[in-house]
Amino acid sequence: MALSPRTAVTGPAAPTSVRPSRTPAVHTPARRSRNRWLSPTAVNAALALAVLYTLFPLVWLVTAATKDAGGLLAGDALSFEGFDLAGNLSRLATEGDGIYFRWYGNSLLYAGAGAALCTLICVAAGYAFDKYRFPGKEQLFGAVLLGVLVPTTALALPLYLLASRTGVVNTYWSVLVPALVNPFGVYLARVFSSAYIPDEALEAARIDGAGELRVFWSIGLRMVAPGLVTVFLFQFTAIWNNFFLPLVMLSDQRLFPVSLGLYAWNGNAHGEPSFYPLVVTGSLLAVLPLIIAFVTLQRHWKAGLTAGSVQ
């Protein structure tokens, strides 16, 4: 309970001035015994245990992806026995005339183009909500916030029925268009816009004679750029990981994103075990871009999750 005051107070931003004279008063024996549970070793060991839990399946994925079907089904997944990563990769490239890498390309298209457009749309709306005053603004923003609460999978079936009515079902558009809407992105963009774009900068540009849209395009967008990366990153992840919508919309294998393709292969694997290494290796490749993005863009996803405290 009663830590030595230095350890108790010092967060990263905490001032280091703590009065040690206070300590003796609070050190009763009972407290000291609980103290042991809050020692640096115990705290860091608990955190390390949690990390073991989160990283273990990923480590397993890496070692399992290097195995042939026999090695994979023989258990002992953490060894490198039956090492055949090259074989797995070449089978991945040739199975079904290289359909896997077509799925990969589709995922890049859905997630890349979808997230880029979605980010632009969200930032335009968020900027308008932040920088302009117009009647009904807060009611409209309330509608956006309500949209955040709508369970997206409950929308997928009606969307499918609408799409089949209009003939869009089983096309690229059927997956791409719903991915362009992200009410939460508008909320984030409004927060970022007010944090990153000072009104004075816009005023200065207006005095120089720039039109409103021009001000948005060349001043606003540039200043809010770090926020753009954040919105893009989260939307890219959401689309890349989306499964329900493509499952409902697509029946043509050549339009599948990776997630849906792996699901189909996993269904085959129960009858034909040679698909297991393909599913596992394919999963590893499908996870890599996002892992790399999250490792290199740490500042940006943290900013997204901290959005409320930016202001």
Added chain:
Amino acid sequence: MNAKARAAVVLLVPFFALFVVVMVVPIGYAVWLSLFTEQQSGLGFGGTHTVFSGLGNYTAALGDHAFRDGFLVLLGYCALYIPLLLAGALTLALLLDSALARARRFFQLALFLPHAVPGIIAALIWVYLYTPRLSPVVAAMESGGLGFDFLSPSGALPSVVNIALWEWLGYNMVIFYAALQAVDRSVIEAATVDGAGAWRVATAVKLPLIRSSLAMVALFTVIGSLQLFTEPLILNQGSGSAVTSSWTPNMYAYTAAFGRNDYGLAAASSVLLALAAALLSFFVTRLSGRSARSGRSGRSGRHPSRASGPPAAGRPVRGPRPPLAHPEGRP
């Protein structure tokens, strides 16, 4: 002034046009569809035609024990998953925020990484790790005397909860940690100077100050939980698990639409699910709002005035709303 109004419209139209097409219209269409049913005409020669059935699809869905069982499964899932998730994420965030933690950046990243894994791949990995003979985890648990059959009927719920926990623990931990980092350090210092230990600082000072993010995470977790689909679908996909094709309401709606081509029933069950989500979000918001209010008035008595005084009153929440989870994250 006029130019500004025009610019605002131009910037807002793309979003709201798509918003209407992708969110508002489908909701209306689902409600509309749920009022009709397909009927065999005459001797079955004329194919089917659509007839108005009022609330018939709703009574059919609610009268189907498979649909009701789905809600029972969800109830059990929420009862197990939400407390574990909130307590786990909060504990980790408090540990990381305590001055004792080392390598904070590493811990944050390593705990967050499962969020980069698509739900379907997370489920695939864990199904392997659940399968006896394949799994080092099951083998280790058995040798430790903790044998557990994840794929048995009674193991289905814990298996799904574990997958969801793995996916969302670190994500929500980062949200809580970010909120903790924003807590005014002088408040904590004041409490410590007044003799509060680390435990008391955590529970009586830090926790009340981040309750708005706690409420938000609870809200989005509830909404996400109601949509449970991908993880049980993979468990259902021939792994020998006890998960059925209508295990959750969402799976029920999917099976109704694509297994039985009963769009009216599928639409009605989607609408019922969305209604449940709306009711629950209202409930959670009210509940957290009330606890926040009573928490504020109740605390001032037994607390060092410095800890709950000016910062809590002058800066009740940070920003327009607390740090939010990304709700689209659940596929």
